[in-house]
Amino acid sequence: MIDFKLISQSGAARAGVFDTLHGQIETPVFMPVGTLATVKALSPEELKAAGAQIILGNTYHLYLRPGCDIVGRFAGLHRFMHWDRPILTDSGGFQVFSLAKLRKLTEAGYAFQSHIDGSRHMLSPEKSIEVQICLNSDIIMCLDQCLEHPASHEQAVAALELTTRWAARCKTFWREQTECRNSLFGIVQGGMFADLRQRSAEAIAEIGFPGYAIGGLSVGEPKDLMMEMAAHTLPLLPADRPRYIMGVGTPEDLVELVALGADMFDCVMPTRNARNGQMFTDRGTINICNARFRDDEGPVDPSCDCYTCRHYSLAYLRHLYTAREILAYRLNSIHNVHYYVNLVNSMREAILAGTFDQFRKAFYTKREG
Ligand SMILES: O=c1nc[nH]c2cc3[nH]c(NCCN4CCCCC4)nc3cc12
């Protein structure tokens, strides 16, 4: 069970800590995405060196491949992938809608065909919890209905009401599982409607969970709308529980959302963009294949102390990337994950020191340079 301790606040920004079976998590925290039981191109040792406290796995993908029976042979993901720190798994609804073919959503759950081999499946709230328990992740998510954008008020009402009924079913099924020692987070929906975000937050908090996620964001809506919905919803969530914004976001998003009181984030950007040659730095992003780096002996980011920045030049990283060398994806990913983890750690230190406002101003000043 999660016992979230708020250590310090600076405005709405919070620094906290909570325990899981696989270790302590200091917030704000960024979770690298490890969809298929690997954070692409990185070993667990490299993830630890980058400072990762917790990684994310995906129920939809792992249920389809390699399947629960295989991961279950290792008593869960930790032994299977040699990661002994906390793991959070997403519940699969979002992935069914973004990946599966021929899917049908009913009160029972998601009926869908595998994007891998076309096999037919039914992902119910109970099935999602059962799979996540089999994966033995430390934080499991309720199965929800993530609405595409744009959607009507009427569609958003129906989705939040289904999400609420499913959240109750998830909690009931989870509590019946005797051996499970993980924590179940509820997910708030409500589309881009402030009144529905309030209704969903109240309904999910009424059921009561160890932690709360804000879903239905970063689904193609304009940035200011995402911020508006987050700003409206965050204060509605219980203050003594972790608040997780799913699928977000850019470095700027993380700074603004921490300022609004968010504690947990996950996003594929640091790893996916690394594989596309886009590097995150204190001065903004750079594209490693830019000709101006052809003979640049400097590091990606002079203020970064990651393995990549300590040992390799921009010229070398550009060479590797243009040659599509495997090491390019590894070194770029090491830097980007380190950048994201370091960003949230720096915010935590600023909140603890009571200097978060100065941190935020300096964050933007460096990017204007
Ligand atoms: O409402 C959600 N419920 C469960 N899981 C989710 C995962 C999500 N991931 C995202 N957005 C991911 C956006 N990401 C941004 C970088 C490029 C690839 C896509 N929204 C989400 C909403 C949900």
Ligand SMILES: [Zn+2]
């Ligand atoms: Zn670096």
